[in-house]
Amino acid sequence: MEHSSERYLVISSDGHAGPRPEIYRDYLDPEFREEFDVQHKIRLQALAQAGERLEMAAESAKWAEEKSEGLAGAWDSERRLEVLDGDGIAAEILFVDGLTEQNSPPFGGDLGLMPTGVVPELQWAGARAHNRWLAEFVAMAPERRLGLALVPPFWGVDVAIKEVEWARQHGLGGILLPHMWTGQDAYHHPKYEALWAACEDNEMVIHFHSGAAPMLDYFGAAIFDPQANTDDVQEMPGALGIYVTEVAWWLTRPLVFMIWAGVFERYPKLKTVVTEGSTIWVPELLHLMDHRYGEHHFTAKLGTGYRKHLKMKPSEYFRRNIRVGSSAMSRREAEMRHEIGLETIMWGTDYPHPEGTWPITRKIMVDTFRGLPEDEIAAMLGGNAAEFYGFDVEKLAPLVERIGPKRSWFQEDATST
Numbered sequence: 001m002e003h004s005s006e007r008y009l010v011i012s013s014d015g016h017a018g019p020r021p022e023i024y025r026d027y028l029d030p031e032f033r034e035e036f037d038v039q040h041k042i043r044l045q046a047l048a049q050a051g052e053r054l055e056m057a058a059e060s061a062k063w064a065e066e067k068s069e070g071l072a073g074a075w076d077s078e079r080r081l082e083v084l085d086g087d088g089i090a091a092e093i094l095f096v097d098g099l100t101e102q103n104s105p106p107f108g109g110d111l112g113l114m115p116t117g118v119v120p121e122l123q124w125a126g127a128r129a130h131n132r133w134l135a136e137f138v139a140m141a142p143e144r145r146l147g148l149a150l151v152p153p154f155w156g157v158d159v160a161i162k163e164v165e166w167a168r169q170h171g172l173g174g175i176l177l178p179h180m181w182t183g184q185d186a187y188h189h190p191k192y193e194a195l196w197a198a199c200e201d202n203e204m205v206i207h208f209h210s211g212a213a214p215m216l217d218y219f220g221a222a223i224f225d226p227q228a229n230t231d232d233v234q235e236m237p238g239a240l241g242i243y244v245t246e247v248a249w250w251l252t253r254p255l256v257f258m259i260w261a262g263v264f265e266r267y268p269k270l271k272t273v274v275t276e277g278s279t280i281w282v283p284e285l286l287h288l289m290d291h292r293y294g295e296h297h298f299t300a301k302l303g304t305g306y307r308k309h310l311k312m313k314p315s316e317y318f319r320r321n322i323r324v325g326s327s328a329m330s331r332r333e334a335e336m337r338h339e340i341g342l343e344t345i346m347w348g349t350d351y352p353h354p355e356g357t358w359p360i361t362r363k364i365m366v367d368t369f370r371g372l373p374e375d376e377i378a379a380m381l382g383g384n385a386a387e388f389y390g391f392d393v394e395k396l397a398p399l400v401e402r403i404g405p406k407r408s409w410f411q412e413d414a415t416s417t
Helices: 023-029 030-053 057-064 068-074 075-085 120-139 159-168 192-200 214-217 239-260 282-293 299-304 314-321 331-335 359-369 374-389 391-405
Strands: 011-017 091-098 147-152 175-176 205-209 272-275 322-329 345-348
Touching: 011 239, 011 272, 011 322, 011 345, 011 374, 023 030, 023 120, 030 068, 030 120, 068 075, 075 359, 075 391, 091 120, 091 175, 091 205, 091 272, 091 374, 120 147, 120 159, 159 175, 159 192, 205 239, 214 239, 239 272, 239 314, 282 299, 282 314, 282 391, 314 322, 322 374, 331 359, 359 374
Parallel strands: 011 091, 091 147, 147 175, 175 205, 205 272, 272 322, 322 345
Antiparallel strands: none
16 A cells, blocks of 8 residues: 555545635526525624624634635635645545635535525535536545535435436546434334445445534524524523533534444445544444344343344444544544554544644644554554545555655654654
């Protein structure tokens, strides 16, 4: 896998990209542009207000000071390549962007793809606008970018399958599905069988990305109402802390449904990734599911019917079919790598978000992996992603020789990068 004795191949499992909000208008089908014009200013106001009420706006603005050139990499291809080169990153997985740059797609075609409060036809229009833009963005540096199409599956599986096929034909390498299905059928429902088959047949990797959660439970309904007076919004003590504590649980929930439903038994080549929810939860979740799967005193009353369609333990499906994008990975996760599963971890920057590693990626990277065995660092930084996604490492090799982080930086006795 490695083509350099001096430098590491780095593939970020978590990058975000999207054009400025008004640019999406050009990528919408013409019949939706008038509605875009009606909603555009209201939507920008709602995004700004949500940022303020979520206590993020001031801190994000402070962080963004003097970073405008780098942040433009969210939509500017050349600027993005400059940032990636500076970070030592050869390639990346590209998700839709969102609140930070206020450049998520219109009509609810965003990172959460929530099925509530949207018009299905409009949500699809926003998702398709992003997919069209992203296909062009990926084509500007196809060897370095693996783009993910937005696919809201609740408004007709047949429509979702057509978008999967379109995305594959237009150079995208995977899809993003919503990890919350409030009021809709969950992912163990038989109606999704054709979607899983289409993703397997088209070699499209399924992704779930952290972000969505039952926000009304945490912050109250008024926080997302642009008509509400800020002074009248009732403060909910600890709301943000509750959100950041629970959000990873909602992210991992689809895996539980898909594994127990036998999705990976029926579609053994189907690949799935969960991103930006840490990796700390992996050992305990797998232990819990395996324990519930096993035949012993504590499961005797459950019978065997619920697991008869599974030929392997839940953890075995996980190890074969699922990977975890560890955004801004912590040193603790690196130290737990064997417990988590070395082959499971795919490091990521979360660029261009404030909680990500940029613009101090090199320092954070070295602090996370310093002193670990070289082959294990290589796997987590890029080898696992290269294998799982099928990146052409031969094409990336010359780039790695030029920009990749030096192995010597990560040695225990290294003093500077």
